[in-house]
Amino acid sequence: MESRKVIQVEDKVPASMLIPLSIQHMFAMFGASVLVPFLFQINPAVVLFMNGVGTLLFILITKGKAPAYLGSSFAFLAPGAIIIEKFGYSYALGAFAAVGFCGCILAAIIYKFGSDWIDIVLPPAAMGPVVALIGLELAGTAASTAGLLPADGNPISHANIIVFIVTLGVAVFGSVLFKKFLSVIPILIAIICGYIAAIATHSVTFDAVAAAPIFAIPNFSTPKFNLESILIMLPVLLVISSEHIGHQIVTSKIIGRDLLKDPGLHRSLFADNFSTMLSGFIGSVPTTTYGENIGVMAVTKVYSVRVIAGAAVLSIICSFVGKLSSLIGTIPPAVIGGISFLLYGMIGSSGIRILVDSKVDYSQSKNLTLTSVIFVVGLSGIAVKFGNIELRGMILACMVGMILSLLFYIFDKLNLTNDTE
Numbered sequence: 395m396e397s398r399k400v401i402q403v404e405d406k407v408p409a410s411m412l413i414p415l416s417i418q419h420m421f422a423m424f425g426a427s428v429l430v431p432f433l434f435q436i437n438p439a440v441v442l443f444m445n446g447v448g449t450l451l452f453i454l455i456t457k458g459k460a461p462a463y464l465g466s467s468f469a470f471l472a473p474g475a476i477i478i479e480k481f482g483y484s485y486a487l488g489a490f491a492a493v494g495f496c497g498c499i500l501a502a503i504i505y506k507f508g509s510d511w512i513d514i515v516l517p518p519a520a521m522g523p524v525v526a527l528i529g530l531e532l533a534g535t536a537a538s539t540a541g542l543l544p545a546d547g548n549p550i551s552h553a554n555i556i557v558f559i560v561t562l563g564v565a566v567f568g569s570v571l572f573k574k575f576l577s578v579i580p581i582l583i584a585i586i587c588g589y590i591a592a593i594a595t596h597s598v599t600f601d602a603v604a605a606a607p608i609f610a611i612p613n614f615s616t617p618k619f620n621l622e623s624i625l626i627m628l629p630v631l632l633v634i635s636s637e638h639i640g641h642q643i644v645t646s647k648i649i650g651r652d653l654l655k656d657p658g659l660h661r662s663l664f665a666d667n668f669s670t671m672l673s674g675f676i677g678s679v680p681t682t683t684y685g686e687n688i689g690v691m692a693v694t695k696v697y698s699v700r701v702i703a704g705a706a707v708l709s710i711i712c713s714f715v716g717k718l719s720s721l722i723g724t725i726p727p728a729v730i731g732g733i734s735f736l737l738y739g740m741i742g743s744s745g746i747r748i749l750v751d752s753k754v755d756y757s758q759s760k761n762l763t764l765t766s767v768i769f770v771v772g773l774s775g776i777a778v779k780f781g782n783i784e785l786r787g788m789i790l791a792c793m794v795g796m797i798l799s800l801l802f803y804i805f806d807k808l809n810l811t812n813d814t815e
Contacts, residue, residue, distance in 0.1 A: 401698050402697055402698070403649060403698060403699055404458065404698075404699070405697075407700050412701060414582055415694075415698075416701055416703075416704030416705040416707075416708055418690060418694075419463055419701060419704075419705035420708050420712075421582065421585050421722070422581060422686040422689070422690045422737065423465040423686050423687055427445055427466040428442070430466035430467070430468065430471065434474065434483065436483065436677075437612070439610065439613060440612040440613050440676065441466055441713075443678070443709070443710055444673045444676065444681060445464055445465055445466070445709050446713070447672070448464040448669030448672070448673065449463050449669075449705070449706035450706045451665060451669055451672075452464055452662070452665040452666065452683075454665075455661055455662075455664060455668070456661050456665055457661070459651075459656060459657040459699075460642070460645070460653050460662050460699075461645065461691060461699045462688075463683070463684050463702055463705060463706070464681040464682060464683060464684065466680070467634060467670070467682035469630050469634050469789075470679065470680045473489070473626050473630060474489075474490075474679075477489055482618075483615075485623045487675070487677060488618050488619035488623060488624065489623045489627035490627070490670060490673055491617050491619075491670075492619070493624075493627050493628060493631050493667075494669070494672070495667075496631050497664075498664050498668055500667070501659075501661075501663040501664035501667060502664070504659055509660070512654065512659070514799065515796040515799050515803075516639070516795065516799060517799055518749060518752035519760070519761035519762075519764040519765050520768060520796070520799050521640075521748055521795075522749035522752070522754065522765065523745060523765050523769050523795070524768060524792045525741070525744060525745035526745025526746055527742075527745070527768070527772040527773070528637075528640055528641070528644065528685055528742075528745070528788050529689075529739060529743075529745070530745075531772060531788055532738045532741075533739075535734070535738075536734035536738055537735075539727045539734060540554065540558045540727065540728045540734075540735070541558070541727060541731065553592075553597045553728075554597070554727075555728075556591055556595055557588050557595060557597060557726055558729075559732075560588050560591040561584050561733060562584070562732040562733075562736065564580070565581060565584035565732065565733060569693050581693060581733060581736075589726070592728065597726050597728070598726060600724065603721050603724060606716040606720035607717070608716060609714060611714070612713045612714070614676050616677065617675060634666070634667075636788075636789055636792045637683075637788070638662070638666050638682065638683060639659065640788070640792065641685065641688060643748070644741060644748075645688055647744055647748055647751065648688065648744055662683075666681070666683060669681045685737070685738070685741050686733075686734065689737025692737075692740040692743075693736065758813045759811070759812060760802045763798070764795060764799060764802070767794060767798065768791045768792075768795045771791040776790070
């Protein structure tokens with residue numbers, strides 16, 4: 395297996411490789427995923443538990459054909475904060491569960507009517523830039539996480555710079571120079587080297603680890619429901635559905651298979667939303683397929699669902715081992731930021747790859763216009779608000795791209811475009 399360049403979705407992985415590869419995936423999602431419960435001011439243990447359970451359910455529902463790790467969704471942050479401030483966290487949980495339930499209904503509709511409409515509303519000239527924006531719009535987040543952007547006039551920490559450079563350097567050069575087994579775990583090696591650099595620069599403290607109990611039960615809780623909180627949250631369904639389609643398409647390009655056809659968009663979308671619904675019922679935050687883990691697959695060419703499942707099991711174990719989850723929580727942001735620089739860039743490159751592989755003809759005005767407008771809308775920072783829901787970045791660009799693509803399709807059918815001349 396070490397002599398192969400690609401470990402495919404269904405491939406078995408020996409235990410000697412499975413454990414480090416699974417740890418690599420868990421570490422890749424950990425920083426961003428636990429940030430959401432921190433912002434909601436809840437214990438992240440239940441979130442780690444649900445991330446693991448949700449991922450295993452996703453693999454089961456998609457028949458082991460769609461490698462994806464489910465982490466905490468950022469799309470629910472703004473409306474969730476409004477509901478928590480107005481009603482309390484338990485009502486936010488009820489809204490999470492309701493949105494997940496509606497997402498399952500949407501998956502049933504797609505099962506009934508198919509997903510061929512995606513090729514019409516998101517042709518390659520539109521899908522390429524939308525997928526690229528998934529990674530590109532997070533570039534600032536990676537820099538901010540790494541502590542490379544001065545905040546409140548404070549100078550950038552030299553320790554952060556050192557840790558960041560070590561982490562990114564090992565990840566970049568390791569992905570090119572490492573051979574045999576090391577070539578599939580450059581991200582994990584980079585995280586370890588970055589962590590060692592953080593210890594050497596005194597950027598890590600272990601007080602929380604010492605105070606944490608050895609074992610602890612995740613803090614499960616139950617939801618409460620009211621119509622107003624559900625209506626505040628419901629528009630997020632459009633956002634997460636667009637994000638999910640984008641993630642599935644970019645994953646399809648990376649692994650060389652059409653996941654929208656097999657196992658089908660209806661299965662993956664149902665699994666994603668079912669996990670979100672279940673999260674609301676046990677006290678966790680909504681889940682979504684994670685770009686960081688898509689980036690890991692792009693770098694390592696390891697697509698095995700067994701590796702993803704192993705990472706999910708580790709996440710569940712961490713949720714019950716207080717000291718272990720606390721130790722993982724000491725990974726400095728500069729390390730996560732250094733890894734994100736490479737992973738987010740890989741996602742952006744995958745969007746460009748869609749344009750190349752699809753041989754998009756930019757001599758046609760509609761293709762040139764679609765790609766141009768989507769990139770500018772996604773990177774300009776503009777936002778559109780509908781009540782308490784704000785659309786910006788990749789989501790807004792996706793909406794604009796879908797509308798333009800549908801109009802151009804109609805114009806083509808009516809022979810109105812100058813491309814037919």
